[in-house]
Amino acid sequence: MMKQLVSAVFCMVFFAAPQALAMPFHAGEKLSYEIYWTVVHAGSATLEVLPEKDVAGKPALGFLAEARSTPFVDAFYKVRDRIESWTDPDVERSYLYLKRQREGDYSKDVELRFEPDARRTLRYVRGELRRTLEQPEYVFDPLAILFAFRKQTLYKTMRFSGPVTDGKVSVSGEAYVEGMDTLDTPLGEVPCFRVRLDVKHLSGVFRKSDDAELLVWFSADERRLPVRVKSKVVVGHFTMELVGYDPGRETCAAQVP
Template sequence: MEIRKTRTPITTRILTASFVLLAAALLWASPPAHARSIPFGPGEKMTYEIHWTFVHAGNAVLEVMPDTKVDGASARHFRGTASTVPWVDKFYKVRDTMDAWTDPDVTHALRYQSDQNEGKYSKKADLVFDPANRRTFRYIEGELKHELEQPESVFDPMSVLFAFRKQVLYKTMQFGANVTDGKVSVVGKAHVEDTETLKTPMGDIPCFRVRLDVRHLSGVFRKSPDAELLVWFSADSRRIPVRVRSKVVVGHFTLELVDYQPPAELQTTNDN
């Protein structure tokens, strides 16, 4: 496959936001691009349950798709999907998809697309990167809405998560990165606070706890004076996001990893 350029309740907004925490909110978590080995590949799939306060309200999946091309250049492809559970579907159905493409070494973004379907609301966005001229172009339903100057190395809200996973973490580590959603560009900050062992359906997983700076995030975060956003990454070479937790004025929402499928090449190795 070759790609070529071409009003809701606050609780529902929190539900939808809880999915994009694994991507859009994680835009704050990418350190400088002194990359090491890439711990992911096509076939990797991470499945999460979304909880608002103590209620299981939805599910999310992050996966690495087969390598492809963007405007003739080799590219990596990442996808995220989110959906509400059946009982929530009855009054507010969510079916969201995000796709992102980067260069093979995941050093900068090439393309980002989102397809939001939330209740009666729907929107398709397309963010096209022009690294050579350091610009991005944001289209909504095919119409150009924003054009921005960008740094040489900049990521979209999805690919930045995978760029982060290339780094070796350690306690007290602090970092920042250039990220854009096509409307604004920011330099976000994050801090590796400590290590913890989390209990999961797959057993106990040692993790690094990372605190993300939410002072510049819009919406409900800005309205919450004591808001916080924490992410736990597995303390191994894979740096899998195991848990995402946020505290805001209307309560807590959490993503919990419930299933992990390794890249296809590792599955083949293990089968042999």
């Protein structure tokens, strides 16, 4: 269950065309979350923006997502997952995606290399090339798409669609801005846009749930912080709540809630 939640949170498959907007995040930004299954505190997660470095000879901006189960959950299903993503500095396409899964007795290491000039991706599992896929010139990995979305100006009734890939399949994800809510969070009251994600391309427990749904609330300011994630699946309700925020090197016009 933790596996499906982590996958859903970091595989938000939607994309809008890039706009000439100020970046809402900077190197050093860190978001901290607590994860709940119904009322059980199941784990914690972090999202970070990494300093720029060269990837395959090109300047790149990095993102890091990590998730771990609580000591209580460790006793029967220990989770230690890490996802690293590298894009161009303007976050308009992915260059490299690294996933390290440690979930119970299951372990897997994936490297996804993007070759925009050749319009393809190369997926390696445990160091072996497993799949080559043709891709459009602009395509994102499951983590980078979240930060690409944060560049967009949100408003009620907006719809989004676009290409995202994990190297096994490429899909056109869709999302819809349903409305606005003010959330009571550990950081105070935060006005947010409520975004509903299309789950038809998500695997695992989402595919097994006839009435599955996935909602994400983004702060209604220049940062578009993912404040809350909530899913409904056959095995219950999962929630991921923002509990800590460090803006990093620079800050947007808006202040910390």
